[in-house]
Amino acid sequence: MKKISERFKKFQYFYPYTVAIVGAQSENLLNYMACAWHTALSFDPPLFGILISKKRFTHKVISEAREFTANFISAEKVKLSAQLGRRSGYEMDKVKEFQVRLSPAKLINSPVIEEAYASFECKVVDFRAYGDHDLFVGEVLAIHEEQKAFSEEGVLNPAQVRPLLYLGSDFYITINPDSLKHVLPE
Amino acid sequence: MKKISERFKKFQYFYPYTVAIVGAQSENLLNYMACAWHTALSFDPPLFGILISKKRFTHKVISEAREFTANFISAEKVKLSAQLGRRSGYEMDKVKEFQVRLSPAKLINSPVIEEAYASFECKVVDFRAYGDHDLFVGEVLAIHEEQKAFSEEGVLNPAQVRPLLYLGSDFYITINPDSLKHVLPE
Numbered sequence: 001m002k003k004i005s006e007r008f009k010k011f012q013y014f015y016p017y018t019v020a021i022v023g024a025q026s027e028n029l030l031n032y033m034a035c036a037w038h039t040a041l042s043f044d045p046p047l048f049g050i051l052i053s054k055k056r057f058t059h060k061v062i063s064e065a066r067e068f069t070a071n072f073i074s075a076e077k078v079k080l081s082a083q084l085g086r087r088s089g090y091e092m093d094k095v096k097e098f099q100v101r102l103s104p105a106k107l108i109n110s111p112v113i114e115e116a117y118a119s120f121e122c123k124v125v126d127f128r129a130y131g132d133h134d135l136f137v138g139e140v141l142a143i144h145e146e147q148k149a150f151s152e153e154g155v156l157n158p159a160q161v162r163p164l165l166y167l168g169s170d171f172y173i174t175i176n177p178d179s180l181k182h183v184l185p186e
Numbered sequence: 187m188k189k190i191s192e193r194f195k196k197f198q199y200f201y202p203y204t205v206a207i208v209g210a211q212s213e214n215l216l217n218y219m220a221c222a223w224h225t226a227l228s229f230d231p232p233l234f235g236i237l238i239s240k241k242r243f244t245h246k247v248i249s250e251a252r253e254f255t256a257n258f259i260s261a262e263k264v265k266l267s268a269q270l271g272r273r274s275g276y277e278m279d280k281v282k283e284f285q286v287r288l289s290p291a292k293l294i295n296s297p298v299i300e301e302a303y304a305s306f307e308c309k310v311v312d313f314r315a316y317g318d319h320d321l322f323v324g325e326v327l328a329i330h331e332e333q334k335a336f337s338e339e340g341v342l343n344p345a346q347v348r349p350l351l352y353l354g355s356d357f358y359i360t361i362n363p364d365s366l367k368h369v370l371p372e
Binding site for chain 2: 001002003004005006008009010011012013014015016017018020037038039040041042043044045046047048049051070072075078079081082083085086087106107118120126128130131132133135137140141142143144145146147150153154155156158162163165167168169170171172173174175176177179180181182183184185186
């Protein structure tokens with residue numbers, strides 16, 4: 001028996017989503033946050049979109065930098081996600097405070113997160129306001145990957161990496177590698 | 187040691203994403219497809235975006251209907267995802283062929299998928315082209331949920347439901363309920 005609601009307090013029925021640590025370096029600012037609202041938008045050109053509330057410091061930094069990195073982390077790094085997701089760059093220097101380790105990007109100015117198993121270097125090519133969040137669309141210029149984390153086809157290897165997934169309301173979960181299936185229609 | 191690529195054949199490093207069965211009923215057409223590119227866009231108003239290739243029959247149907255439903259299914263229904271994802275409504279009547287069970291929506295004309303543990307009824311409020319896909323933005327008017335599938339806060343209960351997650355290249359996986367954690371920054 002299903003319940004049908006026209007009013008819902010929390011809108012999180014679509015989770016789990018992978019956690020992307022997103023952020024940028026502008027001329028004077030550097031900041032990262034945990035972002036669970038994101039999606040690929042196009043294969044060719046490769047476009048990746050991230051949603052950021054106007055209230056976030058990262059919104060300001062990416063708006064200035066016109067670029068960002070999106071960094072995917074494993075379930076063991078859940079603390080980093082909670083720190084970067086629930087604290088604001090308006091209150092503190094999160095990179096310094098939480099000792100976030102950064103590596104230089106290849107084609108943009110904004111660093112990637114060293115602990116990520118995959119990172120995208122993105123140049124902002126479109127921006128659009130949707131309700132209480134804004135969509136930053138990045139063209140993916142380069143991808144960093146831990147080689148053991150992916151097959152040659154770029155499919156995540158669940159025997160090697162357990163991606164951090166967000167469930168809403170500060171709950172996190174990860175995958176069961178034994179549940180992997182390759183399924184084609186008959 | 188990480189590999190950095192500026193050219194990448196398959197762009198699927200951001201998976202796993204939940205599978206959403208999306209579709210609509212227009213005056214003369216009815217079709218659903220499996221969609222792995224989607225994201226929430228705003229809490230207030232509740233907006234949910236889905237990405238659909240211009241080549242898909244579902245693109246035509248949602249464009250005509252100006253509404254859609256997004257339906258989340260559990261890992262046991264993986265065959266339905268493969269059928270609706272890898273076959274086209276231009277070739278066959280997928281709803282009939284695969285005996286997809288539908289239920290009426292409350293506020294829109296397009297049915298929801300009966301087997302889903304959660305479904306959104308959406309009215310299209312924005313549309314935007316991004317490379318080889320188009321973003322349909324839906325205002326979520328109503329949510330159907332299997333009550334045991336979610337906590338009162340709307341957090342998925344992994345002891346009750348294993349959501350179907352897509353990994354790319356026809357690979358699927360689901361969550362490990364034992365890995366659930368509630369984590370706040372210290």
